Structures are given as structure tokens and as C-alpha cells.
Amino acid sequence: MMTGIEFWGLDLGVMAFLIVGAAVAGFIDALCGGGGLISIPVLLTAGFSPAQAIAANKLQGAVGALASTHYYAGKGVLDKRRLWALLPPALLGGGLGTLAIQFVGNRFMSYALPVMLILMAAYFAFSKQIKDEPRTAKMGVAAFSFTVVPLIGFYDGFFGPGAGTFYLAAVTMLLGMSLTAGMAYSRVLNLASNLVSLAIFIYLGKMVWLAGILMTVGEVAGVYLGSHLVYKNGAKLVKPLVVVACVAMALKYLFWGN
Structure with a gap:
């Protein structure tokens, strides 16, 4: 991975590794959520600390969600009145979650998350209502x-992995959205909770800008490709991928930690 050629203090091989890894993560994020399963390990492997990896991932995730939102907005999938009702609680939850982690830590979530992910995988695999x-x-x-959105937003700011998938499950199960529409709204809500969390990380001085920007470049490329596939293929593509992503994340946290 190392080439010996550096730009702004970062090896050229590491830079390429970050962009490619982020593109894969963005593609997965756009299809079913859970791209953090890929992007955070990529950043850790590149030598960044956990705090730096989470901060860079928030920048990557926020811009990726913005790109996905732009795509769906152009397709007329999103309703502005519904968004105005859903976005403020997501912002509030994301901010509170990010602040909470500074005081209490989030290690225990590594044990609770696999259980939640397995239950979600089972729902998407066997429910006849997902279409x-x-x-x-x-x-x-x-x-x-006022209930579900701030809770998931809090989780996104507090811990993060799988938050987009949780948003997707919530809007399809409880608001009765189609899977394609649900994917669009989950990306917007993920954007909101990511943005406020990102702002707090920047304020606390934990952002590694070069890594975040490189990851963002890859993320946007992956997101646009993934969003196009979701819009064209809908449930027949998203449903199995959500199951695979949930099981993969659960196994990762059960056997390899966070």
C-alpha cells in the first residue's frame, strides 16, 4: 500500500486506498446502508486513530448522503412537507448523541448492535410487507x-454503524413507504444526523481534513452509482442486500469488535 511518494504528508498509496475503500462504502451505503462497516476499518488500516476515523467517516457520510439526496430529489421521490417534519428531530438526535459520547463512551453498543442487526435482517428476509x-x-x-426519528438520530451520533439501515426499516415498517422511497428518506435523515455530528467533531478539533476529503471523493462516486441501481431495481435489489449487510455487520461486531 505504501509507495514512498507523499502529498501533504500522506503516502500516495494510502490516498488511493482511502478513495477506493470509500467508493465501495458509498456504493453499499446507497444500496442498503452500513457503509461504515467498510469505511471505518479502511481509515483504521490506513493508520488513523479511532476518533480521527469516526470524524473523517462523518464527513464522508454527510457528503455521500447529500449526493444521494440530490439524486433522489431530482427523481421527485421526496415530499418537502414530510421532510420538514422529519429533519429537525434527526438533527436534534444526532447532536445529542454526539455530545453524549464525549461523556459516557459507547463501548457497550458493540454488544447490543449485533442483536439489533440480526433482528432487522430477519425482518427484511421474511416479511412479506417489504416491497x-x-x-x-x-x-x-x-x-x-417525535419518537422514532430522534432515537435513531441519537444512535447515529452516539455510535453510527447501520443507522441508515435503521432509518430504512423504520420508514418502511411504520410510515408504510415503498422500499425505494424509504431508501430516499433514510438517506436524507442520515444526512441530517451526520451533519450535526460532523459539526461537533470539527468543533472539538478531531477532523483529519485530507483523509476526510479523499474519503468523500470516493463516497460520492459510489453513492451515485448505488442510488441509480436502487432507483432502477427497487426491492428486488435492496431487500437481499439489506439482509447481507445486517448479517455482515453483526458478525463483524460479534467476532472482530469495533
Whole structure:
């Protein structure tokens, strides 16, 4: 991976490794969420500390989610009134979660996360309600925005891996969205909680800008390709990939830690 050629203090081989790894993560993020399973280990392997890796991943994730949001907005999938109801609680939850981690740590989440991911994988694998047609909502948008959204936003700021997949499951199960629409809204909500978390990491001085920018370049490329595949293929592509991503993340945290 090392070439001996450096730019701005970073080896050229490491730079290429970061971009390619982020492109793969962005592709997975756009398809089913869970790109952090790839991007954070990539940053750690490149020699960055856990705090630096999380901060760079927040920049990468925020810009990637913005790119995905831009794509779906152009397809007319998103409703502005619904977004105005859902976004503020996601911002609030993400901010509170990021602040909380500074005081209490999040090690225990490594043990709770695999259980949540396995349950989600089972739901996506066996539920007959996961499809590309909207269904009757089980909750109103107002109730959903004041309960479920800030909880997932808090988790995203506090820990992060799989947050996009949790958003996807929530909007399809509780708001009755089709899987394609759910993917679009999950990316916007992920953007909101990522942005506020990113702002806090920058304020605390934990951002490694060059690594974050390189990861962002790869992320955007992967996200646009993945978003296009989701829009064209819908549930037949997303459903199995969500199951695979959830199981992979669960196994990673069970056997290799975070």
C-alpha cells in the first residue's frame, strides 16, 4: 500500500486506498446502508486513530448522503412537507448523541448492535410487507418524527454503524413507504444526523481534513452509482442486500469488535 511518494504528508498509496475503500462504502451505503462497516476499518488500516476515523467517516457520510439526496430529489421521490417534519428531530438526535459520547463512551453498543442487526435482517428476509408499493402507515408522520426519528438520530451520533439501515426499516415498517422511497428518506435523515455530528467533531478539533476529503471523493462516486441501481431495481435489489449487510455487520461486531 505504501509507495514512498507523499502529498501533504500522506503516502500516495494510502490516498488511493482511502478513495477506493470509500467508493465501495458509498456504493453499499446507497444500496442498503452500513457503509461504515467498510469505511471505518479502511481509515483504521490506513493508520488513523479511532476518533480521527469516526470524524473523517462523518464527513464522508454527510457528503455521500447529500449526493444521494440530490439524486433522489431530482427523481421527485421526496415530499418537502414530510421532510420538514422529519429533519429537525434527526438533527436534534444526532447532536445529542454526539455530545453524549464525549461523556459516557459507547463501548457497550458493540454488544447490543449485533442483536439489533440480526433482528432487522430477519425482518427484511421474511416479511412479506417489504416491497416497492406503499402500504398503510402504522404511525402518523408527527408521532414518528417525535419518537422514532430522534432515537435513531441519537444512535447515529452516539455510535453510527447501520443507522441508515435503521432509518430504512423504520420508514418502511411504520410510515408504510415503498422500499425505494424509504431508501430516499433514510438517506436524507442520515444526512441530517451526520451533519450535526460532523459539526461537533470539527468543533472539538478531531477532523483529519485530507483523509476526510479523499474519503468523500470516493463516497460520492459510489453513492451515485448505488442510488441509480436502487432507483432502477427497487426491492428486488435492496431487500437481499439489506439482509447481507445486517448479517455482515453483526458478525463483524460479534467476532472482530469495533
